Amino acid sequence: MTGQTIFFKNKPKIISAAAIAGPKECAGVLGAYVDCALSDDMFGEKTFERAERKMLLYAVQKSIEKAALTPEKIDVLLSGDLLNQIISASFTAREVGIPFLGIYSACSTMSEGYLLGAALADAGLIHYAVAATGSHFASAERQYRFPLEQGTTRPPQSQWTVTGAGAAVIAPEGRGPSITCATVGKVIDFGVSDVNNMGAAMAPAAADTILAHLRDAGREPSYYDLIITGDLGALGSRIVKDLVWEKGVDISANHVDCGEIVYKVVEDEFQGGSGAGCSAAVMNSYLYDKLTGGSGIRRVLFAATGALLSTVSSGQGETIPCVSHAVAIENEGD
């Protein structure tokens, strides 16, 4: 490890990726790229929580199928989610029967999963790992904010939790883009306590990790075709660009935020998408496609961000600690 960054000698591959998303999400950019576009965000289930876990299960199974593997071939599932005690991930692990390591870094869980999967694959300790996460607007709202039935007004700085899930199969070798290095984030807290303003809370963590990554790797922002954040939204995206600019680094030319691009802003998503499923679905469909197709995008830095609060910590007057893990994904050709 150099600074906060792990450099992978053997450049493990993301050999497949899969995603699923709800109808609101699929009205935007995701629609043409996900493996399953839901017409009903209940996904045939009776509760939001069961719908969320069914999406996660779908993404995990689909990523394995797209890698032409079976669950028995997968050594480890690295997964977590926003629900208390990461039940979506745990119940998904029960269904697929894959040895399971639970992870949690809120909406940065996808990049933590990529990072740990790449570390285990790079070391040759596993043959195949699946990294996965997801979220559901309705289960997140009632756990973190208010019951939907209450019809609470949303403030203009708020974001909309993405109903969706994504998963990827990581292996020491194979076809697909490589994870070449990864930066483990520190927990950063700028003192934001507004639970409706996640973008502002998380942007400093993204800035800290992106700067650490560029420093550790000795790279300029222009090394990457895209520097991708997870779900800062429109406001948070502007803040992260400002914060790194203050340190003499300009990412404005190639920064893109999954939360900012996920919706056609037509209704009340305000700042855009959020949730663990936001970057998971966008990375494992739209952006994976760009990375592996002829788009000209061959190097990306994926720095998803997570807000590590709970309703209890907020209720006890704490501010919002945040984290961002960054993963460099490079397509060096087949």
Add this chain to the structure above:
Amino acid sequence: MTGQTIFFKNKPKIISAAAIAGPKECAGVLGAYVDCALSDDMFGEKTFERAERKMLLYAVQKSIEKAALTPEKIDVLLSGDLLNQIISASFTAREVGIPFLGIYSACSTMSEGYLLGAALADAGLIHYAVAATGSHFASAERQYRFPLEQGTTRPPQSQWTVTGAGAAVIAPEGRGPSITCATVGKVIDFGVSDVNNMGAAMAPAAADTILAHLRDAGREPSYYDLIITGDLGALGSRIVKDLVWEKGVDISANHVDCGEIVYKVVEDEFQGGSGAGCSAAVMNSYLYDKLTGGSGIRRVLFAATGALLSTVSSGQGETIPCVSHAVAIENEGD
């Protein structure tokens, strides 16, 4: 990976361990071994949650100090806890400023931390990792069961969440016992839905992982001086011995459960201790001391168990999925 088991080529070391526990816990075996025996389980804080996180912070800092290191030298903190969104771990990470990967497998979090720390160290990807977890009786009771003020009667199959925390520093080399291999658990659910009977729910996961480990490693139970579970309690401990016996394996001679030994059973702990802090405190004080001293105990299999339920999953009628990760810790002499 062979089956579910990762074999570490370079045998990473647990170079230090530290633990802290509450007054009830220190009246038992822990009292003589922890680094800090609390006289007040509020630890000078105003809320149970803040007391829990202060214990975790203490254990992390003490483990680093005992390794003659400073937080700046630690590459990664691997931690999680029972509170929603693992706030104890996240806020601890904020305080120490160490790059942080959140993990969660309920009361098996300590063994997941050992496992991932060992994997990263074995691969030479890090110089030092800290693995840590903890729990607090009062914060767990009010989150998972009832407010203490309610004075709810506890059924005889219940356990008592340990107020305590433990941490260990893991490195590619140094003095201390080695983590030689580790078995990643599958999520096992035998259909138990009684949230007051965790031992019965978790015992099948422990049995599954212990059997997988012995099979993958080609070892007899007698290879180990101790086969340690985390917090099955007295009833769960009997169940796990029965379940592996049914498969033709006898661990009765060397099985010990941290939950069963942690208390002098004088009051209403009934089946013994539970909680992520149970095995964390016992392993990182009493058992680490035995492993590194002249006790004759030189090889242990540590298979902590976690119940992956939430109040929402139980409320929606789900049974309790459980997991157990096992880590082989061997003192091969200095």
